[in-house]
């Protein structure tokens with residue numbers, strides 16, 4: 266089955282200490298509680314199940330054995346990435362460090378397309394533009410990135426304000442005032458007027474907009490990351506027909522599926538949920554597919570840091586979608602799995618254009 270990873274990040278292809286490995290197995294920035302470990306979880310089990318064979322071990326090999334084998338193989342990271350068998354990667358370049366995009370493409374044996382993180386581009390523009398020139402400079406910079414080959418944009422408004430944003434496009438004077446205040450403050454970009462300006466500039470550019478929704482690190486207030494907060498924005502942008510892709514979604518994946526059913530331009534993406542829930546992704550995927558039409562759900566891993574996350578995502582997805590569709594005639598199951606695995610992403614992100 267062709268699997269296309271429609272939202273992911275760079276990873277560390279070199280060797281990792283046990284501590285570093287464990288730190289990539291959680292969204293928590295803090296050390297584990299005494300007597301506990303982050304890989305002793307659904308995610309850790311999924312890593313042992315799906316990744317141990319790629320390093321020459323039996324499925325569910327103990328973690329110490331897995332770590333030993335990982336250390337002994339200088340190309341472990343590239344092996345894991347290649348074993349995912351992906352047809353393309355859409356990489357959010359907002360998280361830095363780790364392998365460069367060309368290294369990632371070489372290790373995955375697949376083409377890499379970049380996705381522009383709106384808030385990060387805004388910061389780089391603000392360094393030179395100043396308050397009054399910010400609006401124009403941002404739209405020029407975004408257009409340049411999209412002309413250079415980026416296939417989509419991504420918003421982390423959930424991390425900066427919450428998704429409960431006023432859905433209307435802010436006026437030019439409001440944007441200048443907000444940009445001036447932000448630049449004077451020296452603080453990170455969290456002003457809701459500016460976040461809305463970035464989003465509406467993206468709408469004008471016409472490319473798909475990925476939104477972080479649902480769980481993540483403690484920088485996001487979970488309740489305000491419920492994608493249902495985006496309903497007014499979905500309504501306000503419906504006639505613009507720009508695809509809105511709700512990423513991660515968990516534990517609000519049923520809300521996301523509902524929005525994807527209602528609004529013609531809204532889609533739900535299973536990334537991060539697929540890796541963290543491991544074997545329980547059978548149930549989570551079934552819930553995504555309760556309300557969302559089959560053309561509205563997209564596969565991604567949201568892999569970041571650990572190459573294992575690329576492989577866990579792809580293998581767990583292949584496994585779970587087979588289970589979820591098991592009661593259908595084989596041709597029908599294959600058709601639906603093909604849409605979620607790659608076909609929907611090819612269409613939404615215009616990858617065959």
Ligand SMILES: [Zn+2]
Pocket residue numbers: 272273274357567
């Ligand atoms: Zn991500």
